[in-house]
Amino acid sequence: MPGTVVLTLLAKNAIPRRAVIVAGGLLVLVVLTGTAIALWLFRSAALATAEWDLKNIAVVLAEQTRQGMLTVDMALRATAEDYRGRGAAARPLSEEALHARMHERVGDLPQLRSLLVIRPDGDLGAHSNVFPAPEMNFRDRDYFTVHRDGKGPPLFFGVPVKGRVMGAHLVHTLSRRMEDPQGEFLGVVIAGIDVRYLHDIYRSLELGPAGRVFLFRKDSVLLTSFPADDAEIGGSFPAHALFSSALPAAASGVLQARGLLSDQPRLIAYHSLQNYPLVIAVSSTTDYVLREWRKQSLYAAISALGAAGVIVLATFLFVRQLHVSEELAGEVTESELRWRTALEAAGHGVWDLDVAAGRVFCSQRYREILGHAPREATLERAEWLAEIHAEDRSDFERKVDACLAGEHSTCSAEVRFDRGDGGSKWGLIRGTMVSADSQGRARRVAGTMTDVTEQRLAQQRLGESEARLNSIIGSAMDAIITVDGQQNVVLWNAAAEKIFHCPAREAVGRPLDRFIPGRFRTAHSEHVGRFGATGVTMRQMGARTALFGLRATGEEFPIDASISQVEVGGYRFYTVILRDITGRQKAAAALDKSHQELRELYTAMHEVREAERTRIARELHDELAQWLTALKMDVSWIAARLPKDLDPLVDRAAKIKGVVDTTVAAVRRIAADLRPVMLDDLGVVPAVESLLHGFSQRTGIVIGFNVDCDGMEFKEPLATAVYRMVQEALTNVARHAQASEVEAVIRLDGDRLVVRVCDNGRGIDAALPRKAKSYGLLGIRERAQTLGGTASIFSPAEGGTVVEIVIPVASYRSGEAEA
Structure with a gap:
């Protein structure tokens, strides 16, 4: 083939590789271009043939259609003559005779489906297929209006329609105008041509x-x-x-x-x-x-590509032979050029050491990395080595010398370079023996230099980050444990060693189940599996149940833990941060105990205080009030026996009597404040009602009081506590609420006593801190808690303040106590 002849001539004349490649490329171009031109000509011919065939088909179909239309038009003309003859000829046709002729014409012509005669008013005059003609009107159809209005040609082709008389098949409407000799419009004759x-x-x-x-x-x-x-x-x-x-x-x-x-x-x-x-x-x-052309094109393209492939292969083999010859002569080979180009494109610098000449070729990228002008350079070996930092130079030179001596075929080192702009760069320099003499010593060593400054800095930052992380993990007071997807420990910090009494060397690589009590292991495994499936980064553990750990000594202890997950390299790891809360639980228990003791002390103090108040109130009421009453009686006796002419003494006695009355009232009021007698004699509801009445009289605030206790009484200390809590709530209303109305409610809700005091005042802001020496609301809460209940103080959306106390009363009912 021509390509082989050309390649043979090129080989005999030792033509350079570039000429061989150009010749091969030209041959490939000729083959591909010739094939493309031939395919284009074949395509044009195929299109021309198809155009000729389609045009002939169109001509034949047009002629067949014209003949069919001509026959139908003749039938229309004949029908029009028959209709006009029926109207003006000497021998008029009857409607039945007209129908018979129309029906006969339709039967003779296969393309005709029907013939119709439409009168000037649009009514159907005759139908070839139906006799007598049905009552129908066509005044709105285009094939009638175009003739009636005289806007169209004598013969009109309408779009297919479905027959209104003879079924649902589409028919073409071919209509012709009918006129008398004077040109007067007589109607329209229509032929229905079957689309089929x-x-x-x-x-x-x-x-x-x-x-x-x-x-x-x-x-x-x-x-x-x-x-x-x-x-x-x-x-x-x-x-x-x-x-x-x-x-x-x-x-x-x-x-x-x-x-x-x-x-x-x-x-x-x-x-x-x-x-x-x-x-x-x-x-x-x-x-x-073009379907056949495509098949032929595929075969032609495959053949052309095959021929081009053969030419390329022959060119490659010949160039390869030239390449081997040039390599033996010491010239740069094509593969080296490709290698250098690829390395340069990847960002690597290229160097080539010629041992005999003692010179080193440095590529453009090599020089650019070191801060020099981006162009190739050839340096003396000493110059080349001098660019390496003094601390790294001797080690690298030793490795290069070992490669030159044939001890190793490659050399590699990560060294610092002194840049031309005064800075420095880290570079990974690699070399490979390219050719050697008969004794195995290198004649040429070539390699690459890669800028790894960013990698070194990243490694340094990573090392610093790891050091900080390890320091944090190592010094953390909480145990930090990391496990893999199989629940095997991969990280165990110092705090974990201390908490679990197990050194890291014994824990790492072992299952975490060792440090979980047996009864919790299955639940823990399921929890971790569900957590991993959620994809949530971090979550608190033990929100619903208490968590426990197991020390290496077998001792269980309570823990507080949170878990997080991360996926690295396709592997999932879970990290748990936990702390031993044994001390915290003990402190909490001690605090709860202290609170309970304080509540008991608070209760005892209130009981003692109430007893003392009761005693003082009774002494004031029973003794002091009696003595004052006796004094009043004595003053009255003396005043009654004074002479009438001693007016100053009489007035003085009256004043003394008034002072005694005031003192008696004050004593009774103080006694009532200390311990209302009504609370002991009549119970809590009347006592509260009296308290509310007195509060309303003193403050002018409108009071509402609702009671729903089913007539039951309650024993101490409930009665006193309810009275005092209502009293304290009213005191707060008087001092702070600025209210005009107060509603108090005492009701039984099952086994709970509900006490509510509501006002319409300015409300309370729960976010504000408690005022110094303001213990009223705090006292209400403490009284409720000592009785096992709760007290809440809040402001509803509509305004005001609500004090609500809820106390379980099963053990305080008088009836139950008596039972």
Whole structure:
């Protein structure tokens, strides 16, 4: 073949490799270009043949359609003559005779489905298929109005319609105007052409899977198509190239354009019907037309590529032979050039040491890394080594010398370079023996230099970060434990060693279950599995149940823990941070105990205080009040026996009597404040009612009081506590609420006593700190807690303040105590 001859001549004349490559490339270009041109010519020929075939088909179909239309038109003319004869001839036809002739014509012509005569008013005058003609009107149909209005040609082609008399098949309407000799409009005669007749003609064509036949009016209205697409029948396509440019230019022709009903590239052949305003269009997709050409193109392309491959292979083999020869001569080989180019593109600098010459070639990238001008340079070996930092130079030189002596075929070192701009760079320098003498000593060593400054800095930062992390983990007071997906320990810090009494060397690599009590191991494994499936980064553990750990000594202890997860290199790791809360729980228990003791002390103090108040109140009421009453009586006795003329003494006695009355009232009020007698004599509800009444009289605040206790009484200390809590709530209303109304409620809710004191004042802000020496609300809470209940103070949305006390009263009911 020609390529082999050319390559042979090139070999004999020792033509350089570049010339061989150019020659091979030209041969490949000639083969591929020639093949492409041939394929293009074959394609043009295939398209021309298809255009010729489609055009002939369009001409034949147009002629067949014209003949069919001519026959139908003759039937229309004859029917029109019969109808006019019936109206003006010497021998008029009856309606029945007219129907018979029309029916006979329809039977003689296979393409005809029906003949109709429409009167001037649009009513049906005669029908070839039905006698007598049914009552129907066609005044709104285009095939009637176009003749009635005189706006169209004598012969009009309408879009297919479904017969109103003879079924649902589509029929073409071909109508002709009827006139008398004076040109007066007599009506319209219409022929219904069966669409299936045209489809039978078009069905015999071989236009491919996407081939189409169209019958258009010249005004671009689609009358029928095959294969049939009823949705598009009657559509207008004036913008299509067939009607916008092709048909106005020539009555017959072929064009390449997008499909009429699709976006596929198509060949469209068209032909106008002589003497009729109709156009036949035949189209086929370009893909179908070129199907055989594609097969031939594939074979031709494969052959061309095969020939090009053979040329490339022959060129490569010949160039390779030249390459071997050049390598023996000491010249740079093609593979070295490719190698250097690839390394440069990857960001590596290239160096090449010629041992005999003592010179080192440095590539453009090599010099650029070291801060020099980006161009190739050849340095003396000493110059080349001098660019390496003094502390790293001797070690690298020793490795290079070992490679030159044949001790190693490669050398590698990570060294610092002194840049030309005064800075420094870290570089990874590698070398490989390229050629050697008969004794194994290197003649050439070539290699790369990679800038690893960023990697070194990143490693340094990573090391510092790891050191900080290890320091944090090591010095953390909490135990930090990391396990892998199989729950084996991979990290165990010093705090974990201390808490679990187990050194890291014994824990790492072992299952974590060793440090979990047996009864919790299954639940723990399931919890970790669910946590891993959620993808949540971190979560608190033990939100619903208490957590326990197991020391190496077998001792269980309570813990508080949180868990996090991370995926590294496709492996999932879980880290748990936990602390031993044994001391905290003991402190909490001690604090709870202290609180309980304080509450008990508080209760005892209140009981003692209430007892003392009761004693003092009774002494004031029973003794002091009696003595004051006796004093009042004595003063009254003395005043009654004074002479009338001693007015000053009488007035003084009256004043003394008034002072005694005031003192008696004060003593009774103080006694009531200390311990209302009503609380002991009548119970808590009357006592509270009296308290509210007195509060309303003193403050002018409107009081409401609702009681729902089923008439039950409550024993101490509940009665006193309820009274005092209501009293304290009212005191707070008087001091702070600025209220005008107060409502108090005491009701039983099952086994709970609910006490509510509500006001319409300014409300309370729970976020504000408690005022110094303000213990009223705190006292309410403490009293409720000592009785096992709760007290809440809040401001509802509508305003005001609500004090609500809820106390379980099962053990305080008087009835139960007596039982």
